[in-house]
Amino acid sequence: MTEPFVPLKLEPAYRKVAAALTARITEGTLQPGDRLPAELELARQLGVHRSTIREALRELESGGLLRRERGSKLMMVTRPDRLAIASGVTRALTLHQATVAEVWETMTLIEPEVAELAALRRTPETVSALTATMADAEHADTARAAAQAAEFFRALAAAAANNVLSLSQEPLLQLLGSSLVRLIEVVPQARSRIAAAQRRILEAVERGDAAAARTWCEKHIRDYRRGFELAGIDLGLPIAAAGGASLTPKTRSRKR
Amino acid sequence: MTEPFVPLKLEPAYRKVAAALTARITEGTLQPGDRLPAELELARQLGVHRSTIREALRELESGGLLRRERGSKLMMVTRPDRLAIASGVTRALTLHQATVAEVWETMTLIEPEVAELAALRRTPETVSALTATMADAEHADTARAAAQAAEFFRALAAAAANNVLSLSQEPLLQLLGSSLVRLIEVVPQARSRIAAAQRRILEAVERGDAAAARTWCEKHIRDYRRGFELAGIDLGLPIAAAGGASLTPKTRSRKR
DNA sequence: ATGGTAGTATTGTCCGACAATACTGCAACC
DNA sequence: GGTTGCAGTATTGTCGGACAATACTACCAT
Numbered sequence: 022m023t024e025p026f027v028p029l030k031l032e033p034a035y036r037k038v039a040a041a042l043t044a045r046i047t048e049g050t051l052q053p054g055d056r057l058p059a060e061l062e063l064a065r066q067l068g069v070h071r072s073t074i075r076e077a078l079r080e081l082e083s084g085g086l087l088r089r090e091r092g093s094k095l096m097m098v099t100r101p102d103r104l105a106i107a108s109g110v111t112r113a114l115t116l117h118q119a120t121v122a123e124v125w126e127t128m129t130l131i132e133p134e135v136a137e138l139a140a141l142r143r144t145p146e147t148v149s150a151l152t153a154t155m156a157d158a159e160h161a162d163t164a165r166a167a168a169q170a171a172e173f174f175r176a177l178a179a180a181a182a183n184n185v186l187s188l189s190q191e192p193l194l195q196l197l198g199s200s201l202v203r204l205i206e207v208v209p210q211a212r213s214r215i216a217a218a219q220r221r222i223l224e225a226v227e228r229g230d231a232a233a234a235r236t237w238c239e240k241h242i243r244d245y246r247r248g249f250e251l252a253g254i255d256l257g258l259p260i261a262a263a264g265g266a267s268l269t270p271k272t273r274s275r276k277r
Numbered sequence: 278m279t280e281p282f283v284p285l286k287l288e289p290a291y292r293k294v295a296a297a298l299t300a301r302i303t304e305g306t307l308q309p310g311d312r313l314p315a316e317l318e319l320a321r322q323l324g325v326h327r328s329t330i331r332e333a334l335r336e337l338e339s340g341g342l343l344r345r346e347r348g349s350k351l352m353m354v355t356r357p358d359r360l361a362i363a364s365g366v367t368r369a370l371t372l373h374q375a376t377v378a379e380v381w382e383t384m385t386l387i388e389p390e391v392a393e394l395a396a397l398r399r400t401p402e403t404v405s406a407l408t409a410t411m412a413d414a415e416h417a418d419t420a421r422a423a424a425q426a427a428e429f430f431r432a433l434a435a436a437a438a439n440n441v442l443s444l445s446q447e448p449l450l451q452l453l454g455s456s457l458v459r460l461i462e463v464v465p466q467a468r469s470r471i472a473a474a475q476r477r478i479l480e481a482v483e484r485g486d487a488a489a490a491r492t493w494c495e496k497h498i499r500d501y502r503r504g505f506e507l508a509g510i511d512l513g514l515p516i517a518a519a520g521g522a523s524l525t526p527k528t529r530s531r532k533r
Numbered sequence: 534a535t536g537g538t539a540g541t542a543t544t545g546t547c548c549g550a551c552a553a554t555a556c557t558g559c560a561a562c563c
Numbered sequence: 564g565g566t567t568g569c570a571g572t573a574t575t576g577t578c579g580g581a582c583a584a585t586a587c588t589a590c591c592a593t
Contacts, residue, residue, distance in 0.1 A: 033545060035335065047368065047517075059574055070547050072328055075576090079291065079332045080339040084365060086372075094555050094574055101369040109340060109365055112303065113357040114441060116342075123441040130390045130442075138382075185370060185379040186386075189445050261303075289576060315543055326578050331545090350543050350586050 034069050038077035041067070046086055046098055057087065057096040107191035114196060118259035121249060124196050125256065129242050131190055132174065136222055136238035139180035140231040147180035148227055155223065158216040166212055167201040173219050180226060196260050200249060207252040214244060290325050294333035297323070302342055302354055313343065313352040363447035370452060374515035377505060380452050381512065385498050387446055388430065392478055392494035395436035396487040403436035404483055411479065414472040422468055423457040429475050436482060452516050456505060463508040470500060 032040075045051040057063070060078070064071045078096065081087045085101025114124075139147070154176045157169035171194040178187040205211045218241035225233035249256060288296075301307040313319070316334070320327045334352065337343045341357025370380075395403070410432045413425035427450040434443040461467045474497035481489035505512060 039339075043368075047371065053372070072331075073546065075328075076332055076335045079335040083295075083336040083339050085369065092555075100372045101365075106366055106369045109357075110362055110444065112299075113341065113362045114444065115303065116309070116356045117440055119441050123439045126394075126439055127441045127445060130387065134386045183379045183382055184373055185375050185383045185449070188366065188370060189383060189448075193441070329577065348586075
């Protein structure tokens, strides 16, 4: 016989409220840009106490479905923005001890395709946006230079005109950030090599040469791997460790 | 001169509390599996009211950093689980009106690579897990059959032994779910074609033939596209519309 | 050891309160 | 006319406390 009783789950009220609000948003009754009613009003309508409403609001807020625009009091319904969503994924991957190798491997797979699509679908606007990201190339400030590398990929994905790709890529960029800083810090020729590769990719995209864009991007990503190795970053290590190590390289090399 | 005053942001207490707790978790002071102190105790330690603590907890909870194990009272620190994280991304992409075409394109890019890696890194366990997913293939229940298709890809990614890939793939599977149901509902030969392709991929993975695995997977994904077209799913349409239409075609047309 | 039982701890929800601040309308002023 | 000042209201952030339901615990009886 099958089990006669399954664990019946009673949701607390705050979760039901959150679910109800989420449903209103996903089904479109509440649209991005709409203002939510005041907490007391919501409490009255849903028949629960304001505290309960507030707990539910925090839930939606952290999911990016609600935000308060600067200096406003009422909450506004909003589409989760890309960075916020990605940072949740980033945190999750960090806690799951994702390794540099895994992230790198995924980039190997995504980026060349992104470059290819960018070359095929470029528009004057996306190309100039891409060009604009080169301004900070080879920047003296290490953090700035690392940020520029990520920015380049973001602009590339924007040119590829695929939101799903852009969002898939974002956590990778965030995760690689700290390792990238270390790479640029430690490997002297990194700045120029990165800039040179970016220029090659940019040129290929500009003239719509998809094959070249892909090829150069492949090389570019492979080059990152070489850089990581040169910088002494253990690819098998979880990202967190690789990043943290870059902050205290001296202490690590000193024995004990 | 530069602006003398930047908007100074004062965070409400509940967010500071959330940030403090998050920091403890990411830095490792609180490890997955640890139990959080009681709310009153936290309130005492942090010097705020219990309501404030509770709002912060909801924030972490919805981020997947805290969970309560069934029938327990204290919260437990936990690693965000893959499905939960992905569902946030899924919701975001839905709200951003991601199209079937975008999702499909991203799968085109990821899955063949996943298949290739799976063939290279397979172990007896992952292969048998992959085989096990075939049990539900060609299932009469449409929803079940669609779920099986997603399950197959999950097992494939597991065989590829890359957590980042698995997680990147998950939102795509969730997004495609509803369209997939529709596809299988409408296109009679879909079940057998899907099963056949899966068998081909599985065989290639089993014998470690990376090239074949990739090729068959590419064909498989291309076949999905054909299926979508046959099923009359407009690839340019946002996912929500494509899926929603299949779930409640009657009610939608009656709406007001 | 096993099983029952009473007491304690903890959460979920409620009520109410109050200060700080954003919004509104109106009067006053250049 | 447009700007400024101001009073009044609405709304949030935070607090204090309360209570029922239930998980946990320690103890007692068998």
